[in-house]
Amino acid sequence: MNLLNQILQGILLGGFYALLACGLSFLFGVMRIINLAHGSLAVLAAYLLMSLINATNWPPFAGLILVLPVMALIGWALQFAVLNRSLRSGPLIPVLSTFGIAVILDNAMFQQYGANTVSLGPDIGDLAYNSWNLTSTLYIGQLDALIFATAVAALGGLQLCLTYTPIGRTIRATAEDPSVVELVGIDARKVYAMAAVISMIFAGLAGAFLGMRSSFAPYAGGPLLIFAFETVVIGGLGSLWGTLVGGIILGVAQNIGAAINPRGFLIAGHLVFLAILILRTFGGGSIFRALRRLGRPA
Amino acid sequence: MTILNVEALEAAHGLLKAVRGVSFSIAPGEVVALVGANGAGKTTLLRTIAGAHRAAAGAISFEARNITKLRAHQRVRLGIAMVPEGRRLFAGMSVEENLKVAGAHGRRGRWTIETVLEAFPQLKPKLKARAGELSGGQQQATAIGRALMTNPRLLLLDEVSLGLSPLAVDQVYASLRTLLDSGTTIILVEQDLTRALAVSSRVICMLEGAIVLAGRSDALGRAEITEAYFGLKRSATPS
Numbered sequence: 221m222n223l224l225n226q227i228l229q230g231i232l233l234g235g236f237y238a239l240l241a242c243g244l245s246f247l248f249g250v251m252r253i254i255n256l257a258h259g260s261l262a263v264l265a266a267y268l269l270m271s272l273i274n275a276t277n278w279p280p281f282a283g284l285i286l287v288l289p290v291m292a293l294i295g296w297a298l299q300f301a302v303l304n305r306s307l308r309s310g311p312l313i314p315v316l317s318t319f320g321i322a323v324i325l326d327n328a329m330f331q332q333y334g335a336n337t338v339s340l341g342p343d344i345g346d347l348a349y350n351s352w353n354l355t356s357t358l359y360i361g362q363l364d365a366l367i368f369a370t371a372v373a374a375l376g377g378l379q380l381c382l383t384y385t386p387i388g389r390t391i392r393a394t395a396e397d398p399s400v401v402e403l404v405g406i407d408a409r410k411v412y413a414m415a416a417v418i419s420m421i422f423a424g425l426a427g428a429f430l431g432m433r434s435s436f437a438p439y440a441g442g443p444l445l446i447f448a449f450e451t452v453v454i455g456g457l458g459s460l461w462g463t464l465v466g467g468i469i470l471g472v473a474q475n476i477g478a479a480i481n482p483r484g485f486l487i488a489g490h491l492v493f494l495a496i497l498i499l500r501t502f503g504g505g506s507i508f509r510a511l512r513r514l515g516r517p518a
Numbered sequence: 519m520t521i522l523n524v525e526a527l528e529a530a531h532g533l534l535k536a537v538r539g540v541s542f543s544i545a546p547g548e549v550v551a552l553v554g555a556n557g558a559g560k561t562t563l564l565r566t567i568a569g570a571h572r573a574a575a576g577a578i579s580f581e582a583r584n585i586t587k588l589r590a591h592q593r594v595r596l597g598i599a600m601v602p603e604g605r606r607l608f609a610g611m612s613v614e615e616n617l618k619v620a621g622a623h624g625r626r627g628r629w630t631i632e633t634v635l636e637a638f639p640q641l642k643p644k645l646k647a648r649a650g651e652l653s654g655g656q657q658q659a660t661a662i663g664r665a666l667m668t669n670p671r672l673l674l675l676d677e678v679s680l681g682l683s684p685l686a687v688d689q690v691y692a693s694l695r696t697l698l699d700s701g702t703t704i705i706l707v708e709q710d711l712t713r714a715l716a717v718s719s720r721v722i723c724m725l726e727g728a729i730v731l732a733g734r735s736d737a738l739g740r741a742e743i744t745e746a747y748f749g750l751k752r753s754a755t756p757s
Contacts, residue, residue, distance in 0.1 A: 390622070392615075393608045393616075404667075406623050
């Protein structure tokens with residue numbers, strides 16, 4: 221039963237990872253850019269929310285009304301000032317420039333907020349630790365359920381938007397061929413800006429939930445980026461529902477790892493990521509063929 | 519009166535000049551065939567007019583407005599559309615979505631999904647099919663339909679028959695007839711000289727990036743065009 225609970229917690233944790241990774245995956249899907257500053261930007265959103273709460277005493281969810289547009293604005297500025305320019309210089313420059321942004325952001329947050337870990341948990345009251353007990357060993361945390369529901373709703377909303385709306389079609393067309401969309405009257409740079417805005421809104425949501433469900437510090441962006449990256453790779457780059465599946469697989473693997481050994485949380489996630497990466501790279505069929513060859517007498 | 523005026527236009531791929539000092543004008547409703555051997559600079563010229571390739575020198579005016587510095591999407595809104603070589607459809611999207619994407623960002627006019635399907639009836643049963651899964655002819659029809667959805671005043675067609683079966687080429691040209699009869703101004707790049715001469719009112723022949731022959735399609739002799747096409751006259755002349 222304890223294992224079942226670990227799996228359930230892993231699924232719920234997957235919702236957070238999906239929310240975190242969705243922006244990374246979406247930006248890659250549209251612009252073919254891997255934003256190495258994604259984790260740091262999520263942490264920045266958490267700090268912005270914390271600053272707003274401290275300054276106004278607003279409840280955190282009300283603060284999101286202001287923080288998410290600010291994150292959208294940051295995404296727009298980032299696209300116009302950095303991504304758009306670096307995109308013209310080949311695939312490596314965007315990676316380097318977003319890495320540079322991550323370094324600058326991490327150090328700026330350290331300068332501004334210090335090294336102490338902080339949390340928004342106390343600001344959301346009972347929601348931080350209340351849960352629904354399904355049985356004596358099986359429970360669902362209310363905040364985790366909220367995060368999971370938000371992830372499903374956000375991913376579903378984005379998927380619906382991409383499939384059925386003119387803006388969604390424009391984004392999909394640009395993702396397929398940015399040079400040809402210009403020939404049908406679409407300004408690819410504006411679509412990229414839109415993609416960066418959506419990506420940053422997801423980063424903002426993930427950052428806010430990060431602050432509510434755990435503690436964070438200025439340098440938390442790096443580990444977050446690794447989780448987001450693992451989620452995206454497991455689920456498939458650019459695939460929205462794949463991101464949710466990837467998040468769930470990573471979350472379940474980490475929780476089962478933690479159930480086996482308290483220090484196994486991170487390593488179990490990394491191992492599953494590595495196994496899936498190998499399978500994706502070399503193909504399951506080739507591996508199984510290789511295994512069969514190994515078992516065959518010479 | 520001209521709809522398009524190209525003056526001393528130059529375009530390059532890195533250090534290689536693909537278009538050298540090209541000048542010509544087109545009147546509204548004209549169908550101009552741009553012919554020449556592979557590497558003559560036809561596609562680069564067309565892409566430069568569409569805004570997909572940057573002009574190195576010279577000027578392009580559309581309806582008396584200098585558009586040399588405008589980006590491709592801005593030129594589409596003025597009424598210039600291009601069907602690129604190789605179709606370049608949004609392969610993962612349906613035919614209908616390909617048409618809708620263009621329709622949402624172009625100009626308003628007579629071309630809608632309904633009128634495109636009238637011109638290209640072969641697309642009717644394939645409206646919900648993925649563009650990448652269509653036959654070559656159907657893809658070409660979709661590509662032309664997509665360009666028409668922007669309601670262009672000047673349509674640039676690059677190698678519409680390339681890679682298609684003779685039957686598919688016949689189908690595409692039969693559908694193009696509606697377009698030609700509607701009075702849309704067209705610049706057509708075509709390897710098939712017979713077809714190019716049949717549909718065009720004027721021929722411009724390019725060689726090594728420059729115009730070597732231009733004139734009315736019915737006034738130029740086939741042998742004269744062939745000579746210019748392959749540069750036979752020039753190579754016959756001792757240097």
